[in-house]
Amino acid sequence: MADWEAIYQEHSAGILQYLMMLTRNREEAEDLLQETFMRAMQSRSFVNDISKIRSWMMTIARNLFLDTVRKRRKREKLHVDSEDFDILEAVPDPAPAPDTLVAAGDFKIRLESVLNTMGENYRTAFMLGIVQQYSYKEIGDITGWSESMVKSNIFRARKKVASEMAEFRR
Amino acid sequence: MKTCEEYEMNLSAMIDGELHGDELTETIKHLGECPECMKTLGIYQAMQEEINRHYQPDAVPDNLWGKINPGKDTAKPKSEHHGGKTVIPMPPWLTGIISAAAAIILILISSFILRDTYIFPLQESKIPLLTSTGSSGMTEERFVNFTRELLSADPVYHRKMYLILSALYNEGSMTELQDPSESDQGLQPEFQPGRVDSTGRAWY
Known part of the structure; x- marks a missing residue:
């Protein structure tokens, strides 16, 4: 029987970090983390191979996030249709403008602001490949991308961040 | 012949430890001939070091495990692993209560069994x-x-x-x-x- 508390202690912080980057909202990320573990604990297809558990958990987390986005978009579309109003343009980006953060010199905040300008695929590639250093094979398992696509997405994310954060280079 | 843009993607994979065989050999050879790509590799490496240093995951809230697994004491001590088995240490106050309860039960059972024979004979x-x-x-x-x-x-x-x-x-x-x-x-x-x-x- 799986020691879920040990799995939680080992992997929850990494999953939460990924979910926070995706959602840009700590509360929502914590809800999704909770849901991820509840789904995993109820799942009958538990992965017995300990080396694959973190990929499996991350896959559940990512799928839950994508489901949430899909549902939200559906709701928003209904709202737009009924009011003839483009709600997507009306919602401000919660991330602060990059210019205001350069002075602060806070690498982490600046990095997050750069990530927030990128699409979900690049953010996932960046978080899993560069921050959490999953193998390309694991990222492929989580996202369903081919290995060459993983390589390409990580490269583009890395290049974008490197160019946007030139001021942090020594 | 590959362009620097194509080699750049290999540099990214090289930093991630995902470049192998002929591609790795070819890229290393190109780095020796192309200062621009060598500079790019340095930028990527420096950025990776900064990320490793500054972008650690935040702590997960203490009460979240209790929400995921309700009915468990969220303040319970962390489990310890002994010989592949997980052992959760019992707090001293709980040990005392269990011992006292066991003693009381033993006394009550003994009194019931022996009351006619020995206690009130x-x-x-x-x-x-x-x-x-x-x-x-x-x-x-x-x-x-x-x-x-x-x-x-x-x-x-x-x-x-x-x-x-x-x-x-x-x-x-x-x-x-x-x-x-x-x-x-x-x-x-x-x-x-x-x-x-x-x-x-x-x-x-």
Whole structure:
């Protein structure tokens, strides 16, 4: 029987970090983390191979996030249709403008602001490949991308961040 | 021939430890010939070091595990692994409570079992429980009441007790437990279930 508390202690912080980057909202990320573990604990297809558990958990987390986005978009579309109003343009980006953060010199905040300008695929590639250093094979398992696509997405994310954060280079 | 843009993607994979074989050899060779790509590799490496240094995951809230796994004490001590098994240390206060409860239960059970034999042996009769009828042993009335009590308390278990008692009674072995000094107290009546005794009470 799986020691879920040990799995939680080992992997929850990494999953939460990924979910926070995706959602840009700590509360929502914590809800999704909770849901991820509840789904995993109820799942009958538990992965017995300990080396694959973190990929499996991350896959559940990512799928839950994508489901949430899909549902939200559906709701928003209904709202737009009924009011003839483009709600997507009306919602401000919660991330602060990059210019205001350069002075602060806070690498982490600046990095997050750069990530927030990128699409979900690049953010996932960046978080899993560069921050959490999953193998390309694991990222492929989580996202369903081919290995060459993983390589390409990580490269583009890395290049974008490197160019946007030139001021942090020594 | 590959462009620098194509080699750049290999540089990214190289930093991630995902470049192997001929591609790795070719890229290293190109780096020796292209200062621009060498500079890019340095930028990527420096950025990776900054990320490793500054972008660590935040702590997960303490109460989240309790929400995921309700019914568990969220403040419980972390499990320890011994020989592949997970052992959760028991807090000292809980050990004390369990010990005290076990002692109380043991005392209560002992008192119940021994009350007639040892604790209150001489209040109604001068000799222990399984004695013959008569002034110094268990009276017929007490025997009937005792058997009835046992039967009503637990029909399965005390049915066995009833059979044992009746067998002892019929065989006269209960007499053997009688105080020798009062052994001339006459013969016991034969035990017959369903028989109505001289006082008009029925046997059970």
